[in-house]
Amino acid sequence: MTIAALLLSLTGAPLPVDEPMTLSAGMLSRRIEELDGRTVQVRGWLHCQHWGCSLRTRPWAPAAAVDMVYIGDTEAMAAAFADAAGHQVIVEGRVTAACRREICTDHGPDLMPLRLVRVFGVPGTTAAATGTPKDQ
DSSP states (O other), X not given: OOHHHHHHHXXXXXXXXXXXXXXXXXXXXXXXXXXXXXXXXXXXXXXXXXXXXXXXXSTTOOGGGSOEEEEOOOGGGHHHHHHHTTSEEEEEEEEOOHHHHSOOSSOOOSEEEEEEEEEOSOTTOEETTTTEEOOO
16 A cells, blocks of 8 residues: 555545556566456457457567467457457456466466457447447
8 A cells, every 4th residue: 555545544535546557468478477366458459269369469470479468258258359359459357377377278368358448440430348439
């Protein structure tokens, strides 16, 4: 707790809510264990295939050539991710390092998505599944 938050708590004022930090996909891929359990916003290129989605540092590069973060599968986010695939996005989610510490089949998620915050490059459309406007 910061000194300012401590002083506010002593006066009975509500404590400030911590905003999730925004990271690039590359930054998060290097800090997953450090940020395990935290809610963050991650900006990257959304790449989806039959086995799931990932956020990448570049739009169309081979997986071995980019830093990436694997996104956990959630039925609630499937439609929003399908519409946003191929675009640069910001996804808010909870970081999980479980598959960094244990052996997981295929690839385990690094980020369990909570919401699609922003989609870049799609003029005149909206993200119906989240109610979040897509930027032009």
